[in-house]
Amino acid sequence: MSTDFVFLLQAVAWPLVLLLAWFVGERLHERWQVPRVTSYVGVGLLGGLVNLPGLTTDIPGLPFLANVALSLVLFELGYRINLRWFRHNPWVLLQGVLESIATFGLIYWVTGWLNLPIDQRLIIAALSVSASPAGVVRVANELRSAGQATERVLHLCAINCALAVLALKLVVGYWHLSTSGDLVMAAFGSVHVVATSVAMGGLLGVVVPWLLRFRASQARDMTVVFALSVLLLTTAAYGLRLSPLLAALAFGIVARERRVHLTNAQRDFGTAGDLLAVFLFVYIASLLDWAQVASTLWLGVLLIAVRTASKVAFGLAAARLSGITERKGVLTGLALTPMSAFAILLLEQSRLMGFEPAVAVLSVLTGMMLLQELLGPVITQRALRAARETHVTKE
Amino acid sequence: MPLETFKASDSLTMGVELELQLVNSHDFDLSSSANDLLELLRRKPFPGTVTPEMTQSMIEIATDVQREHGPLLAQLQAIRDTLVHAGDRLNIELAGGGTHPFQRWFEQRIFSKPRFQELSGLYGYLAKQFTVFGQHVHIGCASPDEALFLLHSLNRYVPHFIALSASSPFSQGVDTLFDSARLNSVFAFPLSGRAPFVLSWDEFANGYFTKMESTGVVKSMKDFYWDIRPKPEYGTIELRVCDTPLTVERAAALACYLQALCRHLLERNEPPPEEDDYLVYTYNRFQACRFGLDGMMVNPKTREQISIREDVLATLRKLGPHAQALNSMAALDEIERTAARTGNHATFLRNRFKESGSVQAVVRASVEALRSGPV
Numbered sequence: 001m002s003t004d005f006v007f008l009l010q011a012v013a014w015p016l017v018l019l020l021a022w023f024v025g026e027r028l029h030e031r032w033q034v035p036r037v038t039s040y041v042g043v044g045l046l047g048g049l050v051n052l053p054g055l056t057t058d059i060p061g062l063p064f065l066a067n068v069a070l071s072l073v074l075f076e077l078g079y080r081i082n083l084r085w086f087r088h089n090p091w092v093l094l095q096g097v098l099e100s101i102a103t104f105g106l107i108y109w110v111t112g113w114l115n116l117p118i119d120q121r122l123i124i125a126a127l128s129v130s131a132s133p134a135g136v137v138r139v140a141n142e143l144r145s146a147g148q149a150t151e152r153v154l155h156l157c158a159i160n161c162a163l164a165v166l167a168l169k170l171v172v173g174y175w176h177l178s179t180s181g182d183l184v185m186a187a188f189g190s191v192h193v194v195a196t197s198v199a200m201g202g203l204l205g206v207v208v209p210w211l212l213r214f215r216a217s218q219a220r221d222m223t224v225v226f227a228l229s230v231l232l233l234t235t236a237a238y239g240l241r242l243s244p245l246l247a248a249l250a251f252g253i254v255a256r257e258r259r260v261h262l263t264n265a266q267r268d269f270g271t272a273g274d275l276l277a278v279f280l281f282v283y284i285a286s287l288l289d290w291a292q293v294a295s296t297l298w299l300g301v302l303l304i305a306v307r308t309a310s311k312v313a314f315g316l317a318a319a320r321l322s323g324i325t326e327r328k329g330v331l332t333g334l335a336l337t338p339m340s341a342f343a344i345l346l347l348e349q350s351r352l353m354g355f356e357p358a359v360a361v362l363s364v365l366t367g368m369m370l371l372q373e374l375l376g377p378v379i380t381q382r383a384l385r386a387a388r389e390t391h392v393t394k395e
Numbered sequence: 396m397p398l399e400t401f402k403a404s405d406s407l408t409m410g411v412e413l414e415l416q417l418v419n420s421h422d423f424d425l426s427s428s429a430n431d432l433l434e435l436l437r438r439k440p441f442p443g444t445v446t447p448e449m450t451q452s453m454i455e456i457a458t459d460v461q462r463e464h465g466p467l468l469a470q471l472q473a474i475r476d477t478l479v480h481a482g483d484r485l486n487i488e489l490a491g492g493g494t495h496p497f498q499r500w501f502e503q504r505i506f507s508k509p510r511f512q513e514l515s516g517l518y519g520y521l522a523k524q525f526t527v528f529g530q531h532v533h534i535g536c537a538s539p540d541e542a543l544f545l546l547h548s549l550n551r552y553v554p555h556f557i558a559l560s561a562s563s564p565f566s567q568g569v570d571t572l573f574d575s576a577r578l579n580s581v582f583a584f585p586l587s588g589r590a591p592f593v594l595s596w597d598e599f600a601n602g603y604f605t606k607m608e609s610t611g612v613v614k615s616m617k618d619f620y621w622d623i624r625p626k627p628e629y630g631t632i633e634l635r636v637c638d639t640p641l642t643v644e645r646a647a648a649l650a651c652y653l654q655a656l657c658r659h660l661l662e663r664n665e666p667p668p669e670e671d672d673y674l675v676y677t678y679n680r681f682q683a684c685r686f687g688l689d690g691m692m693v694n695p696k697t698r699e700q701i702s703i704r705e706d707v708l709a710t711l712r713k714l715g716p717h718a719q720a721l722n723s724m725a726a727l728d729e730i731e732r733t734a735a736r737t738g739n740h741a742t743f744l745r746n747r748f749k750e751s752g753s754v755q756a757v758v759r760a761s762v763e764a765l766r767s768g769p770v
Contacts, residue, residue: 079421080421082420082421082486085420085483085486088483088484088486089483089484089485089486146419146426146427146428147426147427147428147430147431148428148431148485151419151485151486155486256421259759261422261423261753261755261756262422322484323435323481323484323485324431324434324435324485325434328431388430389427
């Protein structure tokens with residue numbers, strides 16, 4: 001009888017926590033306009049704290065599901081990227097690339113004060129380059145935000161994410177080289193993963209729109225096709241040990257270039273997207289180990305300060321050159337604060353592929369992730385509001 | 396405050412105002428980006444004027460006072476190029492068209508200027524439904540009485556301008572079956588429609604306007620949303636029924652068609668305007684909005700039915716010498732081509748929808764038409 005009960009509790013723990021997260025998200029959003037994703041994270045953290053049965057990393061399939069959820073977000077982010085814009089306004093691209101390099105360098109330098117091993121410092125630096133597409137896209141859509149800050153946050157986020165994956169894969173390659181001396185393995189760990197992931201996403205971005213041409217009626221919404229394609233892409237990337245996130249981003253970018261039209265009624269992939277987002281944020285939060293929080297909190301504060309300073313400084317420096325006010329430049333930098341979901345899933349995936357330092361890095365970064373997850377979306381929300389780009393604008 | 400004095404200007408000078416859509420480049424919905432665009436445009440001299448409008452997803456541009464088609468078109472093209480270039484730097488697309496095909500008005504952000512706030516407070520959802528985009532053409536008048544004469548003589552030609560400029564077949568994501576759905580939004584305003592039939596400025600300013608003002612309903616000429624209204628501070632009459640066409644080339648042609656028509660009317664060879672002309676006015680206007688050039692209008696003098704297309708073509712035949720004198724043959728050629736062969740831009744947009752089945756592709760076609768010229 002008691003084993004039945006434990007089994008039942010394990011089985012329903014996840015759905016119950018997700019339901020709770022949804023309710024809390026709606027309530028706090030109505031009450032104090034707390035971004036919904038922040039509430040999901042909060043509930044996930046509490047779930048991790050009380051160590052709910054079933055809320056562990058050991059359940060197979062959950063990391064995959066989380067990757068699907070994030071891949072959908074990355075597809076949507078990719079779909080919003082206008083490559084031609086970079087030609088008309090190279091400053092935006094330049095800002096993204098230079099800021100990524102500077103952030104990498106700064107974080108690597110700062111972590112040097114703290115007696116961390118070099119491979120960990122490199123990984124932390126690579127992850128700090130990224131910005132969380134899930135946090136940024138969900139918050140921007142929730143606010144129905146539109147304008148230069150929003151547009152730039154999304155484009156810079158995509159650049160940051162692509163470069164973060166690249167940097168991490170190079171670090172992994174370097175690690176393989178230094179531990180095994182196997183150059184082939186090292187090359188496989190970096191260049192191959194990045195190039196093949198992009199190529200696979202890009203290929204699907206050409207094939208799917210081409211197949212859609214053969215429909216008799218163009219009227220039906222195509223969101224389902226793209227959601228299923230993202231699922232296919234994620235599965236394939238898993239099987240081939242590629243980066244599902246990078247592939248999904250490339251898929252979105254190419255699909256847009258192929259002039260596919262997704263209706264705005266299906267932002268965030270509609271109801272399915274909402275469902276997966278609740279899961280994603282709760283899951284990510286539950287991965288954090290509370291035992292590490294106290295000891296890593298100060299490191300977290302330091303890293304966040306340096307990373308934010310870098311993004312804001314570049315936002316400010318590029319503002320006038322790229323055609324916006326300094327104020328919006330600063331707000332753009334601030335809005336890029338969230339980084340957790342993307343970084344954690346990247347680490348998770350590296351761990352699954354046998355990259356040993358990933359586990360240690362996740363525990364070192366616990367404090368940073370905790371703060372970023374909870375506060376990042378709030379900062380993005382406040383920044384976009386301050387830029388007066390949200391639908392409900394207080395004058 | 397009494398109506399200001401009518402500032403006389405040179406007869407048949409003209410000026411064009413266009414309200415343009417700002418759309419994003421990913422799903423082609425309206426983009427609340429006017430502040431960002433204006434901020435960037437402020438940094439360099441602009442070849443005309445550009446001002447914010449009711450919502451953040453709209454800007455209005457205006458030319459200087461022009462006399463001929465060539466310079467008018469050149470200025471409109473320079474304005475367009477400047478705007479498109481600025482839009483490219485900010486990842487914002489610009490488009491003509493009287494409505495945005497699928498925007499939802501309740502998602503639009505209203506501009507923060509006090510007058511606009513006041514309007515949206517007063518009109519509620521009408522103010523947001525007023526997210527429509529028109530072309531206004533000013534024609535200079537030597538005297539206020541000439542202005543009123545022209546204003547009322549033009550009444551029978553109003554359907555021409557509606558049908559020729561119509562570019563708003565889609566609204567809220569569906570084909571409205573109207574060629575100009577935009578005007579239906581304008582008609583919802585209490586002070587829209589036609590001006591009262593008064594031919595002397597003295598009677599208009601000291602009689603009608605003073606009485607209206609004493610009712611407290613209006614404070615200035617700005618409160619009237621008439622199809623044609625006098626604009627005393629410019630010394631012009633302003634034709635307001637046109638949808639913003641998809642191209643500045645069409646906009647310039649429409650202005651020059653009006654200019655040539657006014658030159659013709661000022662020769663006073665046509666029967667003078669009278670109140671009874673307005674008996675068929677709203678019927679004709681409806682036909683033009685609904686059916687465009689295929690609409691049937693009733694000639695107010697002869698009481699005969701004729702298709703708007705035929706009436707435009709017949710009018711063009713009379714305007715030949717005026718176009719010669721005004722150097723606007725190219726403009727009238729474009730009007731002739733539109734009426735006789737290519738059709739208005741509503742037809743163009745419907746064809747794009749038929750090909751693609753997507754309202755977003757319709758906006759994309761509008762964006763490309765504005766960029767690259769005649770369609």
